[in-house]
Amino acid sequence: MDKLQEVIKYLKGKKVRFADAREHLFREREIYTEDTRVERITEQNVSGVGIKVLYENGWGYASTSAKDPASLKKAADKALALARHADKAADGRVELAAEPKHVAKFATKIKEDPFELEISGAVGALLEAGELSLKGKDVIKANAYLVLRNMRKKYANTEDSLIETDVFTVLPEIQATARANGEVKSRHYWPAPMNAGYEYFRGIDFKTNARRIAAEAREHCFAPSCETGPTTLVLDPEHLSLTMHESVGHPTELDRVLGYEESCAGRSFATLDKLNKFKYGSDIVNLVADNTLEGGLASCGYDDEGVECQKWHIVKDGVLSGYGVNRELAHKLKMTRANGTTRATKYSDVPITRMPNLYLAPGKKPLSFEELIADTEDGIYIEGMGSFSIDQMRLNMQFGGDAFWAIKKGKLAGMLKNVTYNAISYEFWRNCDAIADERAFRRAGFITCGKGDPMQAAQMTHGASPARFRNIMVRRAK
Template sequence: MKKIIQDLLDRSRTKYRVSFCDIRYKSLNEETIQTTDDVLKHYLLTDSVGVGIRVLKNGRWGFCATDKLDPINLDKALKRAVEISESGKNIGTKDIILTKEKSHIGHYQGPYKIDPFKISPEEKMHLLFELDKKAKTNPLIKKTDGLLLFWKHHQLLMNTEGSVLKNEYVISSGSFDVQAVGNGGFQNRRIQERPKMAGYEWVLHHFDQYDILRLCDEAIMKLNSTTIPKGKKDLIILPSNLFLTMHESVGHPTELDRVLGWEADFAGTSFATTEKLGKFQYGSPIVNFRADNTVASGLSSKGWDDDGVPAQKWDIIKNGKLVNYGTTREVAHYIGKNQSYGCNFASTWQLQPINRIPNLFLLPGKEKLSLKDLIADTEDGLIIDGRDSYSIDQKRYNFQFSGNFVREIKNGKLGEVVRNLTYRSISPDFWNSCDKICDHRFFEYWGVLNCGKGQPAQRHTMIHGSAPARFKNINVGD
């Protein structure tokens, strides 16, 4: 394949006179096991292999993808990509300009111990059916839903700048929901998905962290709980919930393509506009967000992005101030950068890469602070565990989230379980209300497996980490 691709790249320059061309060969295996109660709903094993050819000519992109991988069909696809880019000549008021990048040659291998594709499907199904059996020992548990997902990714990216980049990795994830029915209603608890660039060992470890019978009891506690009236509360948000709030209210607003309006038609834009760079108080001074696509097992740690830019580590928010964005080679020059931070990824070979959120972390508090101490320090609040509903406006200001398991805190002690709680804020107000973050001992990260963006919709994966943090006077119960 390498030789075929090199020949195509040579032809793109000599025959078609393109200013840039990259060719991505990608193979993706996905295994999905889905159960409802004791029913195997799906066992699906997919194998998607193809090539995406991206050319830039006269400042216009052309992209053509095919699953016919013989040299004749690939040559046709190259020719078509060039025709597509030429069709855009003189359309629009600006050209696509790429920041420069050196050529790189390398191979990135993501870490894993046990290849999930080598474990028998039966063994994996058994894992979910055993949980169902245990959960159903509780008579109020009327439904369970299990899900195991494994991805094996192999990519070869080559471009006219001389880069030859291979990456291979495995992603593993598992979740299990229990639904309690009674009192005229229904409520759930879950082993929340926590995807990681890792093997089957990760799912076993993750499931081991939970006591399924306790989750069932907690679902029943929710069933017997009440809602709290609309008002304001101090919130202690655990990393299992905060990761998604970070993703939506910091991750997406700091994607530079959104800021520039490139996603205005679907995914939306951003309030974190470029004139605010270096000045805008996004959060309180204890709020520091760092992007890091070099961290081991990070879902966005792939060695290089689909622009051929190496993985990097950089600050997005420092001491509460907006200091940077996630960028690609197409957009980095709009903020005067001469190198991209390497955030360009496509979910499949069929699609052109777009600006995605990197692995993004809220750095732990510098002062020693345990979760126990934080609870003890809270007079009238709520503690929120697990993700649930999430929604945010298209400029990423007004958001509303909810948690999977919420308890009251009264005078420094845990109180009653609360039902169907929502919390709502305006992103910068929320991050400026952050007054305490637990220290590094309580830092943990969670993963996003299906971050949706783009037209047509693409998914991307990344991790977000934090320690438990407290937010003062937040609107709840809308």
């Protein structure tokens, strides 16, 4: 019998209602280059076992970096003792949604394991991108960045599930900074972060993009400021990924909605009374949660509650239609099953409800990006992410961007600078009147989504086709 199953058997003998044990390896390599030198390379290799116990109506969690049977038993005893204490203060019965027994394996499809390769190849590619950016006129700084991750887990619970997962993640980024015309402006190229092998990194065209961002950083220095006032925005997939993350993804985490999570990034306006009624966006807005998305950063086969990853709508035809739901809170929605989006970042972290892969579904009518711009008389096109803020109920939001272009008479007409816009989150999505079709769909995503206390950084993919939003208040940043 596996050592995790041994500890589960031990806890079953202690009359727990539920328990699971998760052996969890978190390996991460980060490479930063600055100009033509390596700025730093860091490596984390953290592993251990986390054990969660439900005793009557109290939860306990304990973890250990030592994986021998005696240490596991000690951690199990500690989790059990904590659960017994918690039970004394329990407020009502814990209802745990059922989940079928899974004896399964899941692995990211990779060709090359990045941790098996010499680091020099990746360093060389980043430095070459930096060199090319620095050849651009007035470019004063080039930065490049690569994160490689491997999360390997083994999971066992009192329902006899035994699940092994092996997930690889690649996240690259390059940036150029120019100084000209009394301004300093940066521009980045951020290929979609993917759950993939090293072959994904090899396939990225840094050369063309290093030259492009160098030129655009300089052009940005000469761009006029935008006008303040309501206007039409066309937003690119990378920009939209941050907008949907903050105004849709976080407000629809059910623990946040119900007040179980508040300390990091607040609560939510998207309360349960609004489910299947509230107009979150216009009729063409469909926001899809999909932890089965191949290569998605949150695609891990099974979550850290032993629940199979799933696909569901958060917003369907403009209406709020779902949340990210764990096993404990599913009954609040009369759901018979959680939707498989509870994750922990490291072995010592308690699994919590995390944002799934979340994307804006492409428009159903044929519409290319070029046709979308041509159909827009006047407005601003924004690419990439910049500064942002949103209030503690996830209503009043403000976003910048990485680069901005004026749209005049259906054409991109030169860059703008100092563009920010603000909106109430659901009014923003209600003002979406066109979405390009699937040909223009691109992915983006995060590996640094902070939640919990102590904070855990989780990863998830976003995606969209460029989309148009009417009557959005644009302000000139100072």
